[in-house]
Amino acid sequence: MRHEQATLLIALGAVALVAWLAPDVLLIVFAGCLLAVALRAAGVPLARRLHLAEHWGVMIVALLALVAIGLVLWFGFATLAGQAREFTQAAPRVLRDLAELLRDLPGAEWLKRNLSPEGMQPSAQTAANVALAGVGGTLGALGNVLLVLLLGLYIGSDPTLYRRGALALLSPGLRPRGEATLNAMAHGLRGWLLGQMFGMTFTGVFTFLGLWALGVPLAALLAILSAIFGFMPYIGPVLGAVPAILIAASQDPSLVPWVVALYFASQNIEGNVLTPMVQKQASDVPPAVLLGAQALFGTGLGFLGILLAAPIAAAALAAIRVSYVEGWVEDPADTTRKGLIRP
Structure with missing residues (x-):
């Protein structure tokens, strides 16, 4: 018993040490594992249907995904680039209009002064620093x-x-x-x-259909942003709605209530009806736990932490349920008999 506890403590200590010294490494590895799960979810059934080895199915799915992404970028780059330029040009005017709406609040004069065309012109040194930082960040x-792509491909091919x-x-x-925990x-x-x-x-x-019907500019770009931000439950839809509201x-200004109603309807239909139907066989993460995970990872690890907070919370809850609740708090023999774990 002491030997088992020692090995468990050593493993947990190693993970905690890596999390303390290089937390970004753990996030990247987890993102690779998440991608591997996605590739296998589509690749394994394809391999069985084609009577191929599982790793070939994963490779085919990865190749098809890269081709699809390439085609989307090839045909949509010009349109999205033009819309992005329009958005950039419209942003100062949108912010100035917002400052005018908030002119009676404290700090309105500072906003109006700094959001004017003259106040928004950066110096040469500032522009150079921003450019260098942007290149380095990119x-x-x-x-x-x-x-992440390589990790997902390697892990997905031979987990x-x-x-x-x-x-x-x-x-x-x-x-x-441990195997039951990994399976869960x-x-x-x-x-x-x-x-x-x-x-x-x-x-x-x-x-996209709603914004296009309302006549809101940059409908395609705003829809793509909404879909991307939708990867982060609860917080993401709110962030995705902000650009559309500003553009409207x-x-x-009369379009703003309609845009808010559109995003409200989209979030409620997706979050309360469609997604629970798809996830009915998976354990849902309680909203309070998810928000707490997003706050925790966002504070310590930035945007990548917020992006991966939900899947980390889902994996952590599954691990706690199998390894702690069923493996320690409850009687392991009872949980095995009831089919709660599959060793």
Whole structure:
């Protein structure tokens, strides 16, 4: 018993040490695991249908996804680039209009002064610093994206290899419970990811059709932003609605209530009806736990922490349920008999 506890404490201590010294590394590795789960969710059924090895199905799905993304970028780049330029040109006027609406509040004079065309002109040194920081940040982000892609491809192609390596760190008596925990985490991530992908697609299409019907400019760009922000439950839809509200206010203030109603309807249909139907076999993360996870990871780890807070919370709750509640608090024999774990 002491030997089992020692191996568990050593493993948890190693994870805690890496989280303390290099938390971004753990987030990137987790993002790679999440991508691997997504690739296997589509690749394994495809491989079985084509009578191929599982890793070939994962490779085919990854290749098809890259081709689809490339085609979207190829055909949509010019339109999105033009809309992005229009958005950039409209942003100062939108902010000035917002400052006018808030002119009676404290700090309105500062906003009006700094959001004027003259106040928004940066100096040469400031522009150079911003450009260098932007280049450095872009290169770093591209490097992280490439690393996540490689991790997802390697782990998705042969997860058994990495599963055996993780279980080898535990004593033999803990390995069945460790395998059950990994299975529960993978199952929870698959259900959560499926629900999120479905919800993001619905949000993008629904938002685009609504904004297009209302005549709001940059409908495609705003819909894509809404779909991307939809990856972050609760907080994401609010952030995605802000640009659309600002653009609508700059064009016609009477459109603002309709845009708010559109996003409110989209969020309620997606969050309360469609996504729960897709995730009915997965454990839902309680809203308070999700908001707390987003606040915790956002404070310590920035945007990447907020982006991955929901799947981390889903995986953590699955691990706690199987390894702690069913494995320690309750009687393991009873939980095994009831089918709560599958060793």
